[in-house]
Amino acid sequence: MSSVDIPMKQRLWSPLVRDLVPYVPGEQPKINNLIKLNTNESPFPPSPKVREAVISALGLDGDVLRLYPDPDASSLKQVIATYHGLATNQVFLGNGSDEVLAHIYTAFFKQSLPILSPDISYSFYPVYSQLYAVETVQIPLDADFRIDVNDYKVPNGGVILANPNAPTGVLLSLDQIRQLLSNNPESVVVIDEAYIDFGGQSAIALINEFDNLVVCHTVSKSRALAGLRIGMVFGQAHLIEALERVKNSFNSYPLDRLAIAGGVASYEDDAYFQSTCQALIDLREDLVSKLQGLGFDVLPSHANFIFARHPQHEAVTLAKGLRESGIIVRHFAKPRIDQFLRITIGTAEQNQALVSRLQEIL
Numbered sequence: 001m002s003s004v005d006i007p008m009k010q011r012l013w014s015p016l017v018r019d020l021v022p023y024v025p026g027e028q029p030k031i032n033n034l035i036k037l038n039t040n041e042s043p044f045p046p047s048p049k050v051r052e053a054v055i056s057a058l059g060l061d062g063d064v065l066r067l068y069p070d071p072d073a074s075s076l077k078q079v080i081a082t083y084h085g086l087a088t089n090q091v092f093l094g095n096g097s098d099e100v101l102a103h104i105y106t107a108f109f110k111q112s113l114p115i116l117s118p119d120i121s122y123s124f125y126p127v128y129s130q131l132y133a134v135e136t137v138q139i140p141l142d143a144d145f146r147i148d149v150n151d152y153k154v155p156n157g158g159v160i161l162a163n164p165n166a167p168t169g170v171l172l173s174l175d176q177i178r179q180l181l182s183n184n185p186e187s188v189v190v191i192d193e194a195y196i197d198f199g200g201q202s203a204i205a206l207i208n209e210f211d212n213l214v215v216c217h218t219v220s221k222s223r224a225l226a227g228l229r230i231g232m233v234f235g236q237a238h239l240i241e242a243l244e245r246v247k248n249s250f251n252s253y254p255l256d257r258l259a260i261a262g263g264v265a266s267y268e269d270d271a272y273f274q275s276t277c278q279a280l281i282d283l284r285e286d287l288v289s290k291l292q293g294l295g296f297d298v299l300p301s302h303a304n305f306i307f308a309r310h311p312q313h314e315a316v317t318l319a320k321g322l323r324e325s326g327i328i329v330r331h332f333a334k335p336r337i338d339q340f341l342r343i344t345i346g347t348a349e350q351n352q353a354l355v356s357r358l359q360e361i362l
Contacts, residue, residue, distance in 0.1 A: 037328060093233075094233075100243070122162045160189075178210075188239070310362070
């Protein structure tokens with residue numbers, strides 16, 4: 001682009017930023033009393049122990065906030081490592097899973113060969129590929145919107161995929177993940193498990209078996225802590241060391257004191273965590289049944305959302321009709337999935353309001 005073609009407001013931007021197509025997060029509406037089923041947040045509050053821990057960490061006058069937090073978040077790292085049966089040097093923490101994913105691109109994917117990812121997956125992946133100048137080849141999902149791990153048995157500089165996949169919710173088994181790792185022994189394979197707690201088996205179980213495995217988790221979904229911004233990575237120590245090098249060259253204090261305290265409390269209250277995960281699964285299966293009764297095709301989901309389409313109604317029209325009644329769902333105007341709605345599982349009352357409004361529209 002010549003200088004005469006650059007809009008005035010962009011004239012001081014770098015060429016990289018001018019060409020960048022940023023990620024578009026789910027809408028966070030400013031209107032009250034909406035039923036918000038568009039960003040995969042938990043319908044449940046976090047453990048009551050989280051609130052107690054955050055208040056305690058704040059102190060009576062908040063004076064502690066003038067001090068930097070522990071740059072290693074040692075207390076949180078220890079409780080997470082213990083929870084998953086790992087050593088602390090197999091755990092990396094960051095400010096939300098999006099930040100740790102960014103570090104992964106820097107630490108592992110700046111290679112001479114392109115990385116591989118599904119053509120329909122978390123839409124932050126192509127943004128990071130562009131931002132970090134990482135060549136990426138997108139592997140098409142099959143006709144049933146599933147990942148075929150045999151498609152990834154080609155030379156590559158790394159593999160990244162979400163499991164369960166987003167926005168489809170479809171799950172790969174642990175045996176399929178093992179096959180994917182075995183097929184790519186010289187590449188880092190990243191399994192992004194933001195939704196694994198809603199019915200899947202985590203690849204953390206394979207960490208000591210494969211030295212090329214990186215697993216990402218978040219507290220935003222199953223632990224109802226999207227507002228605290230805690231993301232984590234699991235892998236063998238040599239992989240975690242690479243991420244620590246990146247973090248300490250970028251932001252040495254990624255987690256604040258309140259996030260660390262709240263995260264510890266959440267992991268220590270396992271009974272609450274297990275009960276809310278099961279309650280979410282029950283709500284999901286009930287909603288799937290009701291939508292299928294209305295004629296929707298629903299992909300098999302192991303996430304806290306479902307991906308559904310109606311063979312006789314345009315998805316964009318359905319989304320508009322729901323919004324007119326104060327119900328927000330996510331519609332992706334992208335090839336192959338533009339007839340689907342991604343619907344976050346809400347409370348029983350929210351789900352019923354969704355179903356009732358869809359009955360009216362249909």
